[in-house]
Amino acid sequence: QSALTQPASVSGSPGQSITISCTGTSSDFGGDNYISWYKQYPGTAPKVVIYDVNKRPSGVSNRFSGSKSGNTASLTISGLQAEDEADYYCSSRRLFGGGTKLTVL
């Protein structure tokens, strides 16, 4: 299986909202809702910020939200902050996306 498709990079200014897309085939997404999103700072381990398409783990800011439509999942970060600058990865079951570098301008 090939990795899920994510944009290589996105950017936004503080306070703005950004959306990162994650596209796969119908078999990649399997018709279930096991979609997760991970945030990773350079040189550190990833951390889950969204799971089951749109659920937030305890301690994750409500500025993070997830959705899915057809074969595309999306991560939206509202009220962008400097600390949001990181790499973001989607996953469907155990298949990861290629990652998106978020730059806060």
Place this chain on the structure above:
Amino acid sequence: EVQLVESGGGLVQPGGSLRLSCAASGFSFSPYWMSWVRQAPGKGLEWVATIQGDGSESYYVDSVNRRFTISRDNAKNSLYLQMDSLRAEDTAVYYCAREDWYRFDSWGQGTLVTVSS
């Protein structure tokens, strides 16, 4: 607090073997599925292998199937990855991760494996 601590990484020649370990603490280890996820230098995440809580079943990405073996010792709260016939493309940071319904909800700090002559 959940803690996962990997060890065993290092430099190995192509064709060689290496065994990674992951020591788990802060949670009841045996019920959880556990996984290894790797990240090549400057690249994205790649799932490598997963093992059920009782160790009865395991799953692998095609590229490591029959070369890598995932195992666990629930009495020692430990997860292992035996890596044989290593290739240059196996060079990566290997993370131990707790898996809960396809969500990797806790990660170790990672251990670097470098395959080079």
